[in-house]
Amino acid sequence: MTVSAPDTSSPGTEARKRAAGLLARASREELTGAWDALATKPDYTPVRGPETGLVMVRGRIGGGGGPFNLGEATVTRATVLLASGIAGHAHALGTDKPKVRLAAVFDALWQDGETRSFVESAILAPVEARIAEEDRQQAEETAATRVDFFTMVRGDD
Amino acid sequence: MYVAVKGGEAAINAAHRLLADRRRGERSLPSVTIEQIVEQLALAVDRVMAEASLYDRALAALAVRQSRGDMIEAIFLLRAYRTTLPRFGSSEPIDTAKMHIARRISATYKDLPGGQVLGPTFDYTHRLLDPSLLTDEDVDLPSRKEPLPGASTRVSDILATEGLIEGDGELPDDQPPGDLTREPMEFPMGRDLRLQALARGDEGFLLALGYSTQRGFGRNHPFVGEIRIGEVEVELDVPELGFAVSLGRVQVTECQMVNQFKGSAKAPPQFTRGYGLVFGQSERKAMSMALVDRALRAEELGEDITAPAQDEEFVISHADNVQATGFVEHLKLPHYVDFQAELALVRKMRADIEAAQKVKAGPLRDAAE
Known part of the structure; x- marks a missing residue:
């Protein structure tokens, strides 16, 4: 397996986790849109996949106790190698292979200092904003169903 | 005496072709889409995912469509599908x-x-059938409130x-959960x-x-x-x-x-x-x-x-x-040979008992006469 050499100038683990998480949540349309907007399309070779498999999702007994196996979920993963030598990885729930291959390409482009800002502005920021808006809408719709208890006025007052 | 035979291939093919026709139903009606099942029969899809032990809404909806809405058949289809996939690993426990x-x-x-x-x-609905759902009337958007x-x-x-x-x-930390x-x-x-x-x-x-x-x-x-x-x-x-x-x-x-x-x-x-x-x-x-x-x-x-x-x-x-x-449904598959064997056994037991009764009854009847 080809793995990119550790790059000391690369951003920290948290930044990489954020990018990977947002690429997993990006739709195929969002990724192809960004790909179309890319001025110079990079050459890349597929190293692994895209392939679909299973991940066993674990829960915790009582919500916070020992782990147990809740059930599996479909996951698609891909690894690509850019001509520059940078490897990109992507994993996402579901079975959308074209989406995950593109996500792996953008993971590699994100690691490259020259293209990181493009990935940030063309994908990560818009996807983050979309998710925040979806979450806000869901939270507000849910909040509207919150019960406001009030005490009944007693008849003998 | 039953002799092993082959057959049924043409009948099975015709039955599956008939199943495909009945699944599609009246052709003048539009076919239900996977997206429609995911959106509008969401809880059926969720049940199939839960009991198939495989989280994938699109595949669960496909299974519901393919099974004509038979939930256990849909669960079976999704379970069978999962056996075709490799396992990449186990997630961190969800929080x-x-x-x-x-x-x-x-x-x-x-x-x-x-x-x-x-x-x-x-909850708190009156469980009255809603005639407005007989037609495709507009539905209000949900109300919203600051969380x-x-x-x-x-x-x-x-x-x-x-x-x-x-x-x-709690479980011991070093013990991986059983599967x-x-x-x-x-x-x-x-x-x-x-x-x-x-x-x-x-x-x-x-x-x-x-x-x-x-x-x-x-x-x-x-x-x-x-x-x-x-x-x-x-x-x-x-x-x-x-x-x-x-x-x-x-x-x-x-x-x-x-x-x-x-x-x-x-x-x-x-x-x-x-x-x-x-x-x-x-x-x-x-x-x-x-x-x-x-x-x-x-x-x-x-x-x-x-x-x-x-x-x-x-x-x-x-x-x-x-x-x-x-296990329950396997009972409907051909058991011709098993049953022939049991039939022969019951016939023999019946014959033995009848013969024994005759022997017993014979001398008694003579004595009575």
Whole structure:
């Protein structure tokens, strides 16, 4: 397996986790849109996949106790190698292979200092904003169903 | 005498062609799409995902369509599909305390952090058929309100501050959870394996068993401490990266059942707990699972085992509807040879008895005459 050499100038683990998480949540349309907007399309070779498999999702007994196996979920993963030598990885729930291959390409482009800002502005920021808006809408719709208890006025007052 | 034969191929082909026709139904009506099933028959899709033990809404909807709405057939299809895929690994345990909440209620505390939010529930509807759904009338958009700041504290954490409730079920850190899709089941089993079996168990079976505990067969005085439904992050440790990344979110339903417990030789009086966790939105299943989980802890808590819901081998061995339907439905397959053998056996036994009766009756009749 080809793995990119550790790059000391690369951003920290948290930044990489954020990018990977947002690429997993990006739709195929969002990724192809960004790909179309890319001025110079990079050459890349597929190293692994895209392939679909299973991940066993674990829960915790009582919500916070020992782990147990809740059930599996479909996951698609891909690894690509850019001509520059940078490897990109992507994993996402579901079975959308074209989406995950593109996500792996953008993971590699994100690691490259020259293209990181493009990935940030063309994908990560818009996807983050979309998710925040979806979450806000869901939270507000849910909040509207919150019960406001009030005490009944007693008849003998 | 029955002689083994071959045949039926043409009949089977014609039957499957007929099935495809009946599945499609009247051709002048539009075909139902996978997206429509996911959006409009969402709880059927969730049930298929939960009991197939495979989270994938699109594939579950395909299974519902292919099975003509036969839920157990759809679950069977999805279970069969999962056997064709490699397993990449196991996720980090999901954190239901960080859930993006779509519904959260407690029957034990009126006022609690995060409040009681009903979400899209059938509760408090009048169960009157709605004629407006006969046509395609416009539906109002949901109302919206500013959410409360702060997290929705887990009810078990609120009770824990008084020390009157047992903790979450702990397992030794170095012990990986058992997996009944990989190793054959053995009894007695750990609570981790039981919860896996219950999470994929048949909703109707668990509902009936949970109900039986309420009616006195293994009574355990339950309260719904909390039910929460919403999305949680699924994270996978990726060796190439050296850390866990998010794969996306799944929706789950969690039920914390709180049970009165008068104490035993093994434990002081306190509240004990049953736990339910199910893929998708499935409150009835999560509640039933929590009741049965608690009932199955009888041995651990030093309670008498007197009822079916407390019998681990009985419950776990019969909770899986794919296994159950396989064994029940196999009875309709040709058993011509078995039956011929039994027929010959019964004929012989009957003949032997009749012969013996004749022998016995013969001399007696002579004597009487």
